Amino acid sequence: MSLTILAIESSCDDTGVAIVRDGKDLLANVVSSQIQIHQKFGGVVPEVASREHLTYINRLIDKALEEAALSYQDIDLVAVTYGPGLVGALLVGVSTAKALAYAIKKPLLGIHHIEGHIYANFLAHPDIRLPALCLVVSGGHTNIIKINRHGEYLSLGQTRDDAAGEAFDKVARALGLPYPGGPEIDRLFKVGNPEAITFPIAKLDNPYDFSFSGLKSAVLNYLNQEKMKNRPIEVPDVAASFQMAVVKALCEKTFLALENEQMSTLLLAGGVAANSQLRESLAKGCAERGIQFYCPPMAYCTDNAAMIGAAAYYKAQAGQVSDLTLNAHAQLPFSTL
Ligand code: KG4
Numbered sequence: 001m002s003l004t005i006l007a008i009e010s011s012c013d014d015t016g017v018a019i020v021r022d023g024k025d026l027l028a029n030v031v032s033s034q035i036q037i038h039q040k041f042g043g044v045v046p047e048v049a050s051r052e053h054l055t056y057i058n059r060l061i062d063k064a065l066e067e068a069a070l071s072y073q074d075i076d077l078v079a080v081t082y083g084p085g086l087v088g089a090l091l092v093g094v095s096t097a098k099a100l101a102y103a104i105k106k107p108l109l110g111i112h113h114i115e116g117h118i119y120a121n122f123l124a125h126p127d128i129r130l131p132a133l134c135l136v137v138s139g140g141h142t143n144i145i146k147i148n149r150h151g152e153y154l155s156l157g158q159t160r161d162d163a164a165g166e167a168f169d170k171v172a173r174a175l176g177l178p179y180p181g182g183p184e185i186d187r188l189f190k191v192g193n194p195e196a197i198t199f200p201i202a203k204l205d206n207p208y209d210f211s212f213s214g215l216k217s218a219v220l221n222y223l224n225q226e227k228m229k230n231r232p233i234e235v236p237d238v239a240a241s242f243q244m245a246v247v248k249a250l251c252e253k254t255f256l257a258l259e260n261e262q263m264s265t266l267l268l269a270g271g272v273a274a275n276s277q278l279r280e281s282l283a284k285g286c287a288e289r290g291i292q293f294y295c296p297p298m299a300y301c302t303d304n305a306a307m308i309g310a311a312a313y314y315k316a317q318a319g320q321v322s323d324l325t326l327n328a329h330a331q332l333p334f335s336t337l
């Protein structure tokens with residue numbers, strides 16, 4: 001039987017509403033980005049984010065229904081991101097989803113944000129065969145995840161400190177680039193010299209774990225040293241060299257995990273999956289090793305509700321449902337996936 005899901009995402013600075021049928025047919029996908037508002041502060045201001053979500057969420061639900069040419073009665077299930085993320089921002093989505101599910105007398109399903117990112121892949125490629133390995137790289141997460149079957153995950157490695165996207169944003173800020181830093185650094189990578197400076201990659205006990213705070217400090221130290229020596233900073237070279245180091249660490253560990261786990265499918269997910277060098281390097285490395293590589297279209301890499309609707313479909317198929325006690329969890333652990 002066909003399942004039409006209205007999904008809501010409000011964990012950070014994007015308010016998203018999507019209507020997804022059977023985990024793959026996108027009937028509507030609307031996103032209201034707050035980037036311009038937070039840009040003047042150099043990063044996301046949680047209180048401002050919550051208020052913006054509140055302003056737009058109901059309008060976006062109306063817009064999504066209009067885009068899909070559906071009414072509330074056509075919705076079979078309401079899905080919502082309930083963590084991790086900014087608690088005030090999450091609360092707006094969770095409260096709205098609960099009220100909506102209650103009002104239209106339809107089931108509610110809470111989705112872990114990382115699971116949403118993973119399922120952005122299935123939205124575009126519902127034919128992906130499991131098991132597979134997934135590299136999740138976003139502003140808040142960096143994980144190498146083994147997906148045994150739908151809903152069964154094993155985290156092989158994660159970041160010990162900053163997430164990859166967070167490192168992009170912090171280094172960009174130090175270079176005087178606007179928020180969010182990832183797309184800016186990616187743009188400069190194309191004009192800078194990625195071999196101008198060799199930044200270090202952390203070695204850790206677990207070969208699949210990441211650490212980006214040392215790399216960030218190395219960039220900051222480099223900038224300070226150059227300033228003290230009164231030497232001009234070549235921003236594109238620093239940006240390109242930094243990106244080179246991040247992508248190298250992500251690729252090396254991912255290929256090691258693919259080899260050791262004898263996986264023949266790789267998925268890429270999260271906002272940093274929009275990075276052109278990362279996409280190209282993983283695609284090239286996978287082609288050389290005969291590994292199937294999938295990454296979501298650009299629009300579904302950064303936060304959106306379509307991916308939440310896709311994840312909810314597979315969870316609903318497995319008989320999972322939430323109730324009206326569902327709450328927002330800023331630190332929702334990976335184990336709850
Ligand atoms: O998934 P996402 O929208 O939000 C979180 O769940 O965190 O990811 C946002 C992150 C930001 O840190 C942003 O700088 C990064 O994704 N990002 C990129 C690129 N586009 C977005 N990082 C590197 N290269 C990009 N092209």
Ligand code: ZN
Nearest residue numbers: 138271302303
């Ligand atoms: Zn995200």
